[in-house]
Amino acid sequence: MPVHNAEIAELFNRLADLLELEDANPFRVRAYRTAARSINGLSHNLVDLLGAGEDLSKLPGIGKDLAGKIRTFIETGKLPLLEQVQARTPAALSDLMKIEGLGPKRVKTLHQQLHISSFEDLQRAARSGKVRALAGFGAKTEALILERLEAARHADIRSRLVDAEDIAAALISYLEDCPGVKQVCIAGSYRRRRETVGDLDILVTAKQGTPVTDHFVAYDEVSEVMSHGKTRSTVHLRSGMQVDLRVVPQVSYGAALLYFTGSRAHNISLRKLAIKKGFKLNEYGLFRGDKRMAGATETAVYAKLGLPYIEPELREQRGEIEAARKGKLPKLVGRDDIRGDLHCHTRATDGHDSLEAMVTAARKLGYEYLAITDHSRRLSVAHGLDRKRLLEQIRRIDKLNEQLNDIVVLKSIEVDILEDGSLDLPDGILGQLDLVVGAVHYMFNLTRKQQTGRIIRAMDNPYFNILAHPGGRLLNKRPPYEVDMKKVMQAARERGCFLELNAQPARLDLTDTDCMLARELQLKVVISSDAHSTANLDYMRFGINQARRGWLGPADVVNTRRLAELRKLFRRH
DNA sequence: GCCGTTTTCGGCCCGACTGTTTTCAGTCG
Numbered sequence: 342m343p344v345h346n347a348e349i350a351e352l353f354n355r356l357a358d359l360l361e362l363e364d365a366n367p368f369r370v371r372a373y374r375t376a377a378r379s380i381n382g383l384s385h386n387l388v389d390l391l392g393a394g395e396d397l398s399k400l401p402g403i404g405k406d407l408a409g410k411i412r413t414f415i416e417t418g419k420l421p422l423l424e425q426v427q428a429r430t431p432a433a434l435s436d437l438m439k440i441e442g443l444g445p446k447r448v449k450t451l452h453q454q455l456h457i458s459s460f461e462d463l464q465r466a467a468r469s470g471k472v473r474a475l476a477g478f479g480a481k482t483e484a485l486i487l488e489r490l491e492a493a494r495h496a497d498i499r500s501r502l503v504d505a506e507d508i509a510a511a512l513i514s515y516l517e518d519c520p521g522v523k524q525v526c527i528a529g530s531y532r533r534r535r536e537t538v539g540d541l542d543i544l545v546t547a548k549q550g551t552p553v554t555d556h557f558v559a560y561d562e563v564s565e566v567m568s569h570g571k572t573r574s575t576v577h578l579r580s581g582m583q584v585d586l587r588v589v590p591q592v593s594y595g596a597a598l599l600y601f602t603g604s605r606a607h608n609i610s611l612r613k614l615a616i617k618k619g620f621k622l623n624e625y626g627l628f629r630g631d632k633r634m635a636g637a638t639e640t641a642v643y644a645k646l647g648l649p650y651i652e653p654e655l656r657e658q659r660g661e662i663e664a665a666r667k668g669k670l671p672k673l674v675g676r677d678d679i680r681g682d683l684h685c686h687t688r689a690t691d692g693h694d695s696l697e698a699m700v701t702a703a704r705k706l707g708y709e710y711l712a713i714t715d716h717s718r719r720l721s722v723a724h725g726l727d728r729k730r731l732l733e734q735i736r737r738i739d740k741l742n743e744q745l746n747d748i749v750v751l752k753s754i755e756v757d758i759l760e761d762g763s764l765d766l767p768d769g770i771l772g773q774l775d776l777v778v779g780a781v782h783y784m785f786n787l788t789r790k791q792q793t794g795r796i797i798r799a800m801d802n803p804y805f806n807i808l809a810h811p812g813g814r815l816l817n818k819r820p821p822y823e824v825d826m827k828k829v830m831q832a833a834r835e836r837g838c839f840l841e842l843n844a845q846p847a848r849l850d851l852t853d854t855d856c857m858l859a860r861e862l863q864l865k866v867v868i869s870s871d872a873h874s875t876a877n878l879d880y881m882r883f884g885i886n887q888a889r890r891g892w893l894g895p896a897d898v899v900n901t902r903r904l905a906e907l908r909k910l911f912r913r914h
Numbered sequence: 915g916c917c918g919t920t921t922t923c924g925g926c927c928c929g930a931c932t933g934t935t936t937t938c939a940g941t942c943g
Contacts (some may be wrong), residue, residue, distance in 0.1 A: 366915080367926090368915070368916080368925085368926055369915050369916090370915090371915085371916090371926075372915035372916055372926095373915075375915090375916080376915085376916085401916095402915095402916070402917095403915095403916085404915060404916050404917080405915095405916095406915060406916085407915070407916085441941090441942090442932085442933095442940090442941070442942090443940095443941085444940060444941050444942085445940090445941095446939080446940060446941085447940070447941085477933090477934070477935095477939075477940080478933090478934085479933060479934060481932090481933065481934090482932090482933065482934085529943095540943095542943085567931095568930085568931050568932065568942090570931050570932090571930090571931095572930075573929095573930055573931070573943095574931090575931090575942090575943095585942095585943075587930090600928090600929095600943095601943090603943085605927095605943075608927075608928090609927055609928095610927095611927090612927040612928070613926085613927070615927090616927080617919095617920090621927095621928085622927080622928085623927085623928055623929065624928085624929075625929090
């Protein structure tokens with residue numbers, strides 16, 4: 342059973358919680374959390390790194406000790422320190438810390454005074470009024486605990502970016518209606534364009550804070566006001582989304598935007614850098630003593646720290662500050678670089694719109710080409726195309742192309758990769774297409790070795806060009822299948838194939854760290870909308886966001902090429 | 915426990931809000 346990075350990060354986080362409950366050195370606790378964050382951001386699997394003989398202690402936030410613990414866990418499946426700590430302190434206590442307002446100190450008190458070690462224990466104690474009697478607790482805290490117990494049980498669910506956008510749009514226009522409000526900006530992971538968003542961080546500039554936070558907590562959709570101050574307030578919406586609002590004066594806008602956009606790790610690095618240069622950085626500005634040296638814009642703050650502007654998508658503490666210092670930040674791919682879409686569906690299979698409608702929509706977007714990639718016969722739920730129906734579509738596209746002069750419709754298919762790695766349609770018909778997109782749609786539960794072999798065998802087919810949604814995950818619904826992504830990428834590069842970054846907001850597959858890996862391996866990526874309607878073609882922007890998070894520039898992306906060059910890339914022999 | 919163009923020892927980001935207090939600890943982002 343291969344060990345995932347997320348698993349190791351989770352262990353370190355749990356260990357940090359439990360050590361914190363034991364009053365361990367807070368900096369030691371922080372070291373575990375920093376390491377966990379660092380591991381989650383890696384573009385390589387720790388197992389692979391170890392296998393390749395890499396020195397894990399070279400990774401940021403990982404020293405000799407933690408490198409040793411990672412190695413032990415990978416080799417034995419055990420983390421002895423965690424087992425020792427769990428023998429003293431119940432692991433479930435770290436779950437209690439997920440309840441809003443309960444941190445290590447209070448959980449420790451609850452455990453020591455009332456022997457509480459589970460949600461059920463806590464609910465019982467709070468209902469019978471025992472919690473309010475504890476020092477540092479009161480009736481209000483007890484009531485809040487009862488209210489927030491339920492929410493904490495599914496506190497880990499993050500919203501997909503596209504859903505967060507819906508919630509945000511209404512809220513922004515509501516806030517803009519508030520008198521005195523100058524600018525409204527959503528910061529946080531939303532601005533960094535992470536694939537999922539845990540909460541919304543909204544920054545507002547205004548002279549007076551109170552009228553704005555008052556207006557904010559009065560929003561129709563608010564289900565609970567968590568805190569309500571002069572410059573800062575937090576609410577929960579009926580949708581379950583938490584929203585933090587921060588009001589700052591115009592002169593602090595840039596510094597506040599930096600602070601509120603994060604990531605936390607990026608901010609901490611910037612603050613350390615500020616200290617080194619004799620400054621202090623907070624959300625109000627960059628100060629030398631009491632004098633504000635910068636703060637109105639992010640660019641000004643970065644400049645005073647000796648750095649160029651760093652795009653929000655890069656602010657994940659993945660080497661961006663180092664790259665900025667050396668002037669080696671990548672030029673990121675943008676919407677205007679994209680010349681076409683290489684994955685979409687029509688009514689012939691499970692799309693909602695006709696071939697002609699899809700093409701018209703793509704022309705409106707200014708695309709030079711659009712590949713029609715309906716499903717193949719095995720995907721019967723989608724009414725997949727067999728040889729005969731695909732031939733009909735080919736003829737129809739040829740005819741359509743004769744009438745078009747500003748866009749070329751490319752003949753293609755999203756062909757199923759069968760269990761043995763063969764393709765769902767014969768080479769004879771695949772050879773008549775402009776390009777072939779292959780995808781795994783079933784048998785997700787193969788072993789890592791089997792799945793990797795299956796996909797690489799599919800790429801052995803000389804007509805294969807693009808591997809669609811390479812990880813197979815659906816956000817919040819289905820985890821990725823087991824596959825050695827690095828091996829798949831290397832195999833693709835050797836064979837002249839490409840991997841798709843599927844831009845559907847529920848897929849976003851490749852992940853951002855996958856993109857970083859592809860870039861390192863010099864494998865080009867195709868960003869595709871996988872549109873099932875004309876409106877879905879707009880999903881492209883989510884793919885671009887993800888690609889930018891993965892440090893990809895126009896040269897790293899296949900569909901920034903003109904058609905002639907594209908055709909060359911797809912000619913494998 | 916990590917880290918080092920000040921350091922291999924001695925530091926470790928910074929501020930707002932709440933509830934329980936009577937000046938602040940705890941929590942959060």
